[in-house]
Amino acid sequence: MMIVWSVLFATAVVAFALSAVSGGGAGLVLMPILGLILAPENVPAALSIGTSVSSISRIAFFFRNIRWSIVFRFVPLALPAAWGGVMLLRQMQPAYLSLLLGLFLLGNLPLMLRSERGAKNSADDGAHGMVWLPIIGIMAGFISGFTGAVGLLFNQFYHKIGLDKSEIVATRAANDVLLHLVKVTLYVSYGMVSQATLLVGGLVALAALVSSFGMKQFLHRIPDHMFKQVGHGAAVAAGVAMMVMAGQHVVAQDQLAIQYTRHAHALGMTVDWRQHRLSVEVEAPIELEVRHSLISHGVAPHFNAQWHDVRHAILHISPLQGAYMTRSE
Structure with a gap:
């Protein structure tokens, strides 16, 4: 069993380091791995425990880079939407949504292969994106409540608003921290947190802290175009992994x-x-x-x-x- 915990810890450290470089996505990368250890309905709670600690540490390191105008538009509707996602999780298995999320993440493949030419964002794109922030908050909150992670799903949206890599890391952490804490409270109140969930979530949280210590030192050295490319690549990899794992769950539970x-x-x-x-x-x-x-x-x-x-x-x-x-x- 010690080997399993060691592999999980090492993988989580790498996932959160990759998340620092790409602006998020550790939860989506870890979902297929946690699915091998926990029951599908316990994975979201374990992810939320770990990623909430990650968000708190990133806020501490990048507090000055938070774009509060985005946070104030994103969070108010994301919180009740997360409750709706948790309620849906109680009623059904998340395997089918994971399939859809996997397909959505695979949509980053053209973005990963696209050159930077013609990919510049205008001021109009940023202003238009700010209008859509409450809707993005609803979608992110609902999906996060259902799966435990949302990560890279809306990273392209942050790029379109015009945020740089430090602002993306900091603002996403500020958006997510209340979301994760509310979800953990809901998971506990609905009896969806077992002892194994706490152990796995605590280990993921420790890995997030270890990864965050080095993040502040290296993030400024990463070129912006590499930041975007790593994010798209991580999204594609997470999409493939999610579809494979979700497909296995669908075949098993529905006798496909x-x-x-x-x-x-x-x-x-x-x-x-x-x-x-x-x-x-x-x-x-x-x-x-x-x-x-x-x-x-x-x-x-x-x-x-x-x-x-x-x-x-x-x-x-x-x-x-x-x-x-x-x-x-």
Whole structure:
């Protein structure tokens, strides 16, 4: 077990160091790793404990760089939105949202490959971005309450407002610290913090402190274009990791399965998800058949299990007969 804690601590130190260089994202980088140690519903609480300590230390180091005008527009609506995210977390697994967040983070790939030419921000962009700050606060608060981290999701927004790297680090910390503390309080009050969650969160918090000590000394040496590129690269890496981990959770909890079939006059693919089966089949000469089966409760959706179809809905698409639907009970 000591090896697991050592690996987690070392990874967290690297993640928070990377977060310092990129302006955030340690939580998103750590989410897939914490998912291997904790139950999915406990990961957000552990992340919030660790990242709240990180935000407090960054405020201490970069207090003079905080843009308070942004904080006052961001925080008021972010806090109640975080409560909504926590409430949703109590009702469902975060795996599907993690898939969407992973896809969103992969959108940083074009930004990472794009040259700096033409990427300058105008004063109009900054003024327009300030108007949208309350909406960004709502989105960030809700997603953060649901996943425990938001990090790099809105970093591009800070760049568009015109903040430099020190201002991004400081202002994000000021925006996030109250958010994380409110979330930790909500997680505790709803019984979502176990002993393992406290241990993991405390270890992540210690790693955040260790990383913060060296951050003040090295951040000013990093060129602005590298700051942005590292942020985009970290977002892409976190997106891939989140999609892989979330995909594994979806397959396990919803018994997702895919099967391909091939017969003499037909090719088909069948997808099972929870109590649904979707079959797509191409029949000779040229006809596409799409079948949806709703399975009775209590029957596991597995290809080797005995299926009991409640009803069928079959869509036929043919160049000769057009599109038509048949049903069977």
